[in-house]
Amino acid sequence: MGIEEQELQRILTEQLHLTENHPDMAIFDYQADFEISEYEDIYELNQAVAQLKQLPEQDYEKVMDYCDARDITSPLEISNVCLQADEVPYERFPDWIDENVKDPEEKLGYALFENNSLAPEIKAAGMEGYFDYKAYGRDEAINSYDIGDHGFVNKRISIDVEKYSYEEIQNQLKENGLDESTEYKEENTWKSEENFWSDEATYEQETYMASDNEIIVEEDIEITMDN
Known part of the structure; x- marks a missing residue:
């Protein structure tokens, strides 16, 4: 067609x-x-x-x-x-996340963490490895974003x-x-x-x-x- x-x-x-x-x-x-x-x-x-x-x-x-x-x-x-x-209202997952992270909620968690104002402090304190990306992504998926195959959509904008x-x-x-x-x-x-x-x-x-x-x-x- x-x-x-x-x-x-x-x-x-x-x-x-x-x-x-x-x-x-x-x-x-x-x-x-x-x-x-x-x-x-x-x-x-x-x-x-x-x-x-x-x-x-x-x-x-x-x-x-x-x-x-x-x-x-x-x-x-x-x-x-x-x-x-x-x-x-859409953002793509960075390539390294898309290629290495399989769980959709964890993908979202990693993507949002990169833009979080607390990320530099967490990295500087050496606590990045203890951060629960999946839980973070799950909460944001409930409240703020819809997860797609290649990125995520802001729930508040249509x-x-x-x-x-x-x-x-x-x-x-x-x-x-x-x-x-x-x-x-x-x-x-x-x-x-x-x-x-x-x-x-x-x-x-x-x-x-x-x-x-x-x-x-x-x-x-x-x-x-x-x-």
Whole structure:
């Protein structure tokens, strides 16, 4: 997914014979880093994927950690977070912590300790080895921060996920040259195979006869990511 809107419309009408907002259109299978409801708006979903694909790796991780912490799964809300990625109240774990500390609460404890005003005194007194980083991180996770896969989110600050409508986001993407049809420069685009959606979706069609001899066509849309 994440294709030009006109191409998406062509697939829906010519290949699936579905009109816009067709009541029988549903998503039955997908692979993504966020939950997708069965009857999600396919246009809003396509828009969100297009934005996620063009984010640099660290911004992508920031957006995903924030959305996970706030239980944000709506494609339109995810699009809003993408547009406000610079304002997300998020800090990444330093590389040495991310590589050497496995427990999430302990990670947070180490990260926050580095910025604690008491840290220099504790280090100077040779007490750093006695500091309980896990307990510190656990308390801060309860009171102040949500822990993500790559960093942590401030509980007290939130992004307005209703700031922009679908149309406003489309206009901004086009004005910035970042609409779905744009070929993004390789040096500015994250090419992770694990988190990229493929540009193709798999469609399955089943036809059966109802009791009144009416022919019914069911469309299964299978959304996949590159392996």
